[in-house]
Amino acid sequence: MTAKPIPPFEIDESSDLPLWVRLRDRLVYLINTGYYKPGDQLPTVRKFAAELYISYNTVSKAYVALERDGYIVTTQxxxxxxxxxxxISDAPDVNAMVEDFVNNCLEKGMTYDDIPKHVNKTIRKLKREHEKKQGK
Structure with a gap:
């Protein structure tokens, strides 16, 4: 079985999202819309990286996330x-979202101990705003 050709993928330099997240999102879209069908083989990480002129590690990270989220299965x-x-679950995988969030925080220089403090602070703020809107 050979992999389908890689569809065009334009890199939006103005986006704040990491490139691997944008690539993962594009592949999820292609799977959900039927470009890639169940059982279809995806291009190899090396081929994807070479054709898009991006890092092997970027493509690999996107594939790992796709596998973690249940969109693909890799076989050595x-x-x-x-x-x-x-x-493939229709509901977002909350654990995957939390893991991405934590990794993004760590990449921004936060420590594991900082993250819950910021989350709790934000939850309290959002809860107060919600209660204000509800007239409590």
Whole structure:
């Protein structure tokens, strides 16, 4: 089985999202819209990186996230394949979102101990704003 060609992917330099997140999101879109169907083989990480002129590590990180989120299955020596639809959840994977959030905070220089403090502070602020809107 050979992989489908890589569809065009334009890199928006003005985006604040890391490139690997944008690539993952694009692949999720292509899977959800049927460009890549269950069982289809994705291009290799090396081929993807070479054709898009981006880092191998960037593509690899996107593939790891896709596998973690259940969109693809990788097999050593065979490649990455789109999962069957029942393996893909329609609801966002909260654990994956939290993990991405924590990793982004760490990349910004925060420590593991800083993150819950900022989250709790933001939750208190949002809760107060919500209660204000509710007239409490």
């Amino acid at each position: 020596g065979r490649g990455a394949f789109v999962s069957e639809p029942d393996a």
